[in-house]
Amino acid sequence: MLGFAKKAKTPGDTQPTGPRHVAIIMDGNGRWAKKKHLPRALGHKKGVEVVREIVRHAGKTGLEALSLYAFSSENWKRPEDEISDLMGLLRAFIKSDLDEFAANDVRLKIIGNYRALAPDIVDLIDNAIARTAHNSRTTLAVALNYGSQDELVRAATAAAAEGAITAEGIEAHLDTADLPPLDLLIRTSGEQRLSNFMLWQAAYAELWFTDTLWPDFTPAEFDTALAEFGKRERRYGGR
Numbered sequence: 001m002l003g004f005a006k007k008a009k010t011p012g013d014t015q016p017t018g019p020r021h022v023a024i025i026m027d028g029n030g031r032w033a034k035k036k037h038l039p040r041a042l043g044h045k046k047g048v049e050v051v052r053e054i055v056r057h058a059g060k061t062g063l064e065a066l067s068l069y070a071f072s073s074e075n076w077k078r079p080e081d082e083i084s085d086l087m088g089l090l091r092a093f094i095k096s097d098l099d100e101f102a103a104n105d106v107r108l109k110i111i112g113n114y115r116a117l118a119p120d121i122v123d124l125i126d127n128a129i130a131r132t133a134h135n136s137r138t139t140l141a142v143a144l145n146y147g148s149q150d151e152l153v154r155a156a157t158a159a160a161a162e163g164a165i166t167a168e169g170i171e172a173h174l175d176t177a178d179l180p181p182l183d184l185l186i187r188t189s190g191e192q193r194l195s196n197f198m199l200w201q202a203a204y205a206e207l208w209f210t211d212t213l214w215p216d217f218t219p220a221e222f223d224t225a226l227a228e229f230g231k232r233e234r235r236y237g238g239r
């Protein structure tokens, strides 16, 4: 049975209290910097600080998985200096935060084709994945060079190689195959679009949008989103 249908409500079912898997499209770093007359790079730098706070906080809420959209397959269209700033921040983040993940039972996972990143970053990532592979409290899935259409093409190709293409077959080959079904998708910065993120996984996810720019996002607002999720009635097409 498909992951997103696993929790389909049947009469007598009670709504689970909290989401198992939350994903965030972390948007608005550039606008935050612009508003403050700061260089864009400082918006991204503050954005990483917020990532750290939210990861710490999410671990305390009992979430099984937190997926963060950090760099899309379309973000290569940006100017070279911005891409280089983002890659620099990624290197620094892995180096500075890996010990904390390891100590806090966080498993690091990457979705997207991260092998196309610079070789030293690929090495850092492979080391971080290996070091946290046996952690089991929360999975932090960071989307790097991720595009959902590309993910679906890869998954469908792999499924086809095994025989007739089925929804279950595709799902089994998604980058997120080992994560719980996506329950809640948050996007900051006021944009209300998916920007090629988790198109399949969002089929029955609850969507929550906020005008807050990512560098201003707080654990309290994360809790607000979780509380809002708790009030939603998920029907999965049933009644």
Ligand code: IPE
Binding pocket: 026, 027, 028, 029, 030, 031, 032, 070, 071, 072, 075, 086, 189
């Ligand atoms: C999100 O902030 C970070 C990435 C996409 C890497 P943006 O850089 O997209 O910020 P805005 O949308 O221009 O404000």
Ligand code: IPE
Binding pocket: 025, 026, 027, 028, 069, 070, 071, 072, 075, 191, 193, 195
């Ligand atoms: C989506 O944000 C990608 C990430 C947050 C990494 P974008 O800023 O790239 O999305 P668009 O271009 O506004 O759709």
Ligand code: MG
Binding pocket: 027, 028, 029
């Ligand atoms: Mg943006």
